[in-house]
Structures are given as structure tokens and as C-alpha cells.
Amino acid sequence: MFIGFLGYTDEEIKELWENATFVVDTNILINFYKYSSKESTKSLLDILKKLKQDNRLWIPHQVALEYFFNYEDNMHRQHEGFELLGKELKKLKESASKVLRSVKSKHPYIMTEKFQFFIENIEKSNGQLQEELDKEIESLPDSKKIQNDLLTLLDGIIGEPYSQKDIDKIEKDGKERYQHNIPPGFKDKTDDKQGYRTYGDFRYQQLYGDLIVWNQMIDKAKTEGNPKPIIYITEDRKEDWWEKDRGEIKRPHPQLIQEFLNKTQQKFYMYRTDGFVINAIKYLGSDVTKEQAQEVTIEIENIRKVEEFKEYDIRNQKARTINKVAxxxxxxxxxxxxxxxxxxxxxxxxxxxxxxxxxxxxxxxxxxxxxxxxxxxxxxxxxxxxxxxxxxxxxxxxxxxxxxxxxxxxxxxxxxxxxxxxxxxxxxxxxxxxx
Structure with missing residues (x-):
């Protein structure tokens, strides 16, 4: 009756890892394009491939659909970062040239030609800069290969889509759930997700995307001929998936664990990427070294910091510039x-x-x-x-x-x-x- 608060024993966690079906969120798939290390992408992908081989990996249709809506915008994120770095640094030459021209215009008695060496030094540095950028870009994971690897991974393990009637019912239920902050997805009502997406024979409001995924996982656990618990891997950090203590993630939201058990008679648990990799080594005997797991952890922490800073920065920039927009x-x-x-x-x-x-x-x-x-x-x-x-x-x-x-x-x-x-x-x- 209170499993959401009590949690699972060590033995129950072990049993869960031995029997569960694993589900990955869209953000886990998209993040493959954001890793800067080929080793990190290989380590995580190898674990997922092994789960698929063992018939233990499953992708809700909504997760796959959101992936296909978003992956192209993320395929070249790492390249764009290095290109932006190069472009901004190379602007130093033009800025220095402007300074010399400005001084020459306002103070024609100054022999600015004597300071041309500064421009020439920047040109030499730009050559070295480009060489270093080329090396870094060359060492990045191949986004086209990642795309093909993920297509191969997803092939044959994606669930069926809901009918429009099913989606309409979920959205109707969602209005009631979100009004009372029942997870998952209620935090999305504070985001800009009021728009609709249409694909195939159905339309859905983005606001209820998480709730659609949740229902598809519940249906998966209920309708399987051989019912299985589910372990969900996600990079979502909001309070409609996790219980937090002073801003830090404490455990999966107790309501989710309880609702899943009530509706399916099966256990449910969640991990973020680094926790999943560490436990995969422990419980699945995954062929990933502790050093490789540590590298994945460092990579995912960097990605999280970038995403959090980007969201924070855009919110603050918008608030600061609203007078100019007006x-x-x-x-x-x-x-x-x-x-x-x-x-x-x-x-x-x-x-x-x-x-x-x-x-x-x-x-x-x-x-x-x-x-x-x-x-x-x-x-x-x-x-x-x-x-x-x-x-x-x-x-x-x-x-x-x-x-x-x-x-x-x-x-x-x-x-x-x-x-x-x-x-x-x-x-x-x-x-x-x-x-």
C-alpha cells in the first residue's frame, strides 16, 4: 500500500534488474548526438544492444515519434559548438583591424602601420586554431553513424501507436491529473508545450507527451502475455518524475511507483544515464569498465550543465530584453x-x-x-x-x-x-x- 514511500529492498532491486523490460526516453536517444567521446557512445550503445539481443529493450511509440521529430536538430550540435568557437575567436582579427582603422581615422598622426604585426600574429594564431579545431572535430563521434546505429537499435522494438480515441481520452484525463499535480507531466504545463503535433492518423498536444509515454508503459506491462516490471531510463529531471530534496533528486516519484503497481501488479523504477550504466555493470555484467562508466558520467554531467545553463540563460535573456522587444x-x-x-x-x-x-x-x-x-x-x-x-x-x-x-x-x-x-x-x- 505504501511501496512508493518505502522503496524496494536490495533483493527486490536485484530481482527487478534480472526480470525487467528496459525502456529509454527520447532524451537518452537524442543525447547520443551530444557526446564528445566515441568511447562514451559505444559504452552506452553496447549495453542497449545487449538488452535488445536478450529481448529486454522496448521503445514506446511516443518516445520514438518524439525522437524522429527532434533528432535532426541535434545531429550536429558538437560540430556547431566547435565551429562557433572558431568563428568567435577569428573575429578577434577583424576587431583588431577595426581598432586600427578607427584610431587612424580619429588620430591620423599615429603610425598605425607599426602595429600591423599584431594583426599578422593573429593570422598565424588563426592557422594554429584551425588545425586544433580540425583535430577536435575529427575525434568527435560520427553523427551519421550514430543515426544508423540508433535506427538499427530501434528496429523491431517500437510499440504500436495509440488511436486518436485513446489519445483524446488521455488528454481528457490529463487535464484532471495536471490540475491536481498528479505525475507524470504536470510540470509541462509551465513550459511552452501548448502546441499540437500531427503524424499519421492522430494528433496530440505536446503538453501530454509524458503522460502518453506513461500510459504506453503501463499498457506494455499489463497486456504482455508474460508480464514484466519496467525500468525506465530518462534524463528528465523535473518534479513530475522525481521526488527531490533541496533541489537534488532523491528517488522516483512515489506516486508513479504506486500507480504502476496498482494498475499492472508489476514493479516500476527509474534511473538517469549514469546510474543506469553503473547498475548495468553490477547486475547485468555489462562489458563496460569502471573507467568507461566514469567517462560516461563525466560526459552526461557536461551535457546536463549545458542544457540547464541554456534554459536558464534563455529565460533570463528573454526577461531582460522584453523592453527592447516591445x-x-x-x-x-x-x-x-x-x-x-x-x-x-x-x-x-x-x-x-x-x-x-x-x-x-x-x-x-x-x-x-x-x-x-x-x-x-x-x-x-x-x-x-x-x-x-x-x-x-x-x-x-x-x-x-x-x-x-x-x-x-x-x-x-x-x-x-x-x-x-x-x-x-x-x-x-x-x-x-x-x-
């Missing part, structure tokens, strides 16, 4: 935005709902400001190109490299517009001085 909204749009913000300040709302409504208001403002921001940026590029073709080309390249994500796009455009204006002012000043 400059690109019409008077009517501003009124709507302020109404949305006022609704989020309703004292009767709980903090979670209030934060969600405020986040929705900011995202709405970002989406509506984006077309005007892009037009402004393009107009400035045209003007800059008329003053300096090389600078205009660089600005156009910056624009072409922007992500499709509307929020990140807005932030980058807001960051880039002052830089272009600065370049325009500089070249206009140079032209006036020349005249």
Missing part, C-alpha cells in the same frame, strides 16, 4: 501583451500557473516582434553593404546562421542590430572624414 510591437499588440502580463499577476493563481502565464506572454511578444526585427535587420544589412561589401557579407552570413527557434532568433537579432548600427556609424564617419 519597441517592435504595434500599439494594439502592446495592449494585448500588457493584458496577458496582468493576468499572470492575478493573486488567486498559484506560483506555477502565474510563471507559466508570464512566460506565455513573453513568448507571444517574441513571436509577434520577430517579423519586424528581421525586416529591420535586413534593411540595416543593405545599408551596411552599400558602405562596405565585406562587412555586409559578414552580417548576411550571421543572419543566415540563425537558428529556427523563434525565441533564440529574436535574442540574436536584438544582439546583432546594435553591432550593425555601430559598423554603419563607423563607415559613415570614415566616409564623411574622407569627403
Amino acid at each position: 519597441d517592435y510591437l504595434s500599439k494594439e499588440e502592446l495592449n494585448v501583451f500588457y493584458q496577458m502580463v496582468n493576468q499572470s499577476n492575478d493573486l488567486e493563481l498559484d506560483s506555477s500557473t502565474a510563471n507559466y502565464k508570464y512566460s506565455q506572454a513573453i513568448s507571444w511578444a517574441f513571436r509577434n516582434a520577430l517579423p519586424r526585427l528581421e525586416k529591420k535587420f535586413q534593411d540595416l544589412i543593405i545599408l551596411l553593404t552599400s558602405l562596405n561589401k565585406e562587412e555586409g557579407h559578414l552580417a548576411q552570413h550571421f543572419y543566415g546562421s540563425l537558428t529556427e527557434d523563434s525565441d533564440e532568433r529574436v535574442l540574436k537579432l536584438l544582439e546583432g542590430i546594435p553591432n550593425i548600427r555601430g559598423s554603419i556609424d563607423y563607415y559613415k564617419g570614415s566616409l564623411d572624414g574622407h569627403i
Whole structure:
């Protein structure tokens, strides 16, 4: 009756690992593209391959579907990181050149030619930089190979999709569950997941994606001719999957363990990547050394830090730049935005709902400001190109490299517009001085 709070004995955990069907979340699959070590990808993939060979690995249809919706955006994340590093460092040469030109323009008596050695040294360093970048990129796991390995892994072990009728019922139940913070998935109501996705013969609201996965795991345990407990591996860290103590994960959410047992008469447990690998060595005799397990742990910790920082950084950037975004909204749009913000300040709302409504208001403002921001940026590029073709080309390249994500796009455009204006002012000043 209270297994969610009491947990399992060591013997029950051992028995669970001996008999359970293993299920991996979408984020586990996507993370394969984020590892920087070929050894780490091989270690984790080998464990999953062995589980598949033993007929102990299963993928809910919803997990696979979300993977196919998201994997292409993540295939080249590691390459993009090194390319960004190279691009930003190489900007030092152009910045130094601008400084020399600016000083020459404002103080023509200074012989800036004597400082050209600084530019030449940067050029030499750029050559060494490119060599090092090429080595690092060469050592990265091959994203195309990872894609093929995952396709092979998933082949034949993906569950059947739900009908639209089943999904409609889950979403209806989800509204009631989320209202009372019943896991899993209720934390997603504070995220920007109100949109729908359509594929094949059904449509689902992204808000209920986790709940669909949960129901598919329950059905798997209930309908199997030979019922099995389930061990779920996920990188999700929210409180609708885990119980936390002072922000740290303590154990799987007790409600999940109890509900699974009530509905299936089977045990349920969860691990994140590093815990899964360590226990796979202990209970499955996986051919992974402690050193390899440690490497996976370091890799996954780095990925977590990057993801957490990215989420935190974007939230803060959006809050800081909302006044600038407002400059690109019409008077009517501003009124709507302020109404949305006022609704989020309703004292009767709980903090979670209030934060969600405020986040929705900011995202709405970002989406509506984006077309005007892009037009402004393009107009400035045209003007800059008329003053300096090389600078205009660089600005156009910056624009072409922007992500499709509307929020990140807005932030980058807001960051880039002052830089272009600065370049325009500089070249206009140079032209006036020349005249």
C-alpha cells in the first residue's frame, strides 16, 4: 500500500534488474548526438544492444515519434559548438583591424602601420586554431553513424501507436491529473508545450507527451502475455518524475511507483544515464569498465550543465530584453501583451500557473516582434553593404546562421542590430572624414 514511500529492498532491486523490460526516453536517444567521446557512445550503445539481443529493450511509440521529430536538430550540435568557437575567436582579427582603422581615422598622426604585426600574429594564431579545431572535430563521434546505429537499435522494438480515441481520452484525463499535480507531466504545463503535433492518423498536444509515454508503459506491462516490471531510463529531471530534496533528486516519484503497481501488479523504477550504466555493470555484467562508466558520467554531467545553463540563460535573456522587444510591437499588440502580463499577476493563481502565464506572454511578444526585427535587420544589412561589401557579407552570413527557434532568433537579432548600427556609424564617419 505504501511501496512508493518505502522503496524496494536490495533483493527486490536485484530481482527487478534480472526480470525487467528496459525502456529509454527520447532524451537518452537524442543525447547520443551530444557526446564528445566515441568511447562514451559505444559504452552506452553496447549495453542497449545487449538488452535488445536478450529481448529486454522496448521503445514506446511516443518516445520514438518524439525522437524522429527532434533528432535532426541535434545531429550536429558538437560540430556547431566547435565551429562557433572558431568563428568567435577569428573575429578577434577583424576587431583588431577595426581598432586600427578607427584610431587612424580619429588620430591620423599615429603610425598605425607599426602595429600591423599584431594583426599578422593573429593570422598565424588563426592557422594554429584551425588545425586544433580540425583535430577536435575529427575525434568527435560520427553523427551519421550514430543515426544508423540508433535506427538499427530501434528496429523491431517500437510499440504500436495509440488511436486518436485513446489519445483524446488521455488528454481528457490529463487535464484532471495536471490540475491536481498528479505525475507524470504536470510540470509541462509551465513550459511552452501548448502546441499540437500531427503524424499519421492522430494528433496530440505536446503538453501530454509524458503522460502518453506513461500510459504506453503501463499498457506494455499489463497486456504482455508474460508480464514484466519496467525500468525506465530518462534524463528528465523535473518534479513530475522525481521526488527531490533541496533541489537534488532523491528517488522516483512515489506516486508513479504506486500507480504502476496498482494498475499492472508489476514493479516500476527509474534511473538517469549514469546510474543506469553503473547498475548495468553490477547486475547485468555489462562489458563496460569502471573507467568507461566514469567517462560516461563525466560526459552526461557536461551535457546536463549545458542544457540547464541554456534554459536558464534563455529565460533570463528573454526577461531582460522584453523592453527592447516591445519597441517592435504595434500599439494594439502592446495592449494585448500588457493584458496577458496582468493576468499572470492575478493573486488567486498559484506560483506555477502565474510563471507559466508570464512566460506565455513573453513568448507571444517574441513571436509577434520577430517579423519586424528581421525586416529591420535586413534593411540595416543593405545599408551596411552599400558602405562596405565585406562587412555586409559578414552580417548576411550571421543572419543566415540563425537558428529556427523563434525565441533564440529574436535574442540574436536584438544582439546583432546594435553591432550593425555601430559598423554603419563607423563607415559613415570614415566616409564623411574622407569627403
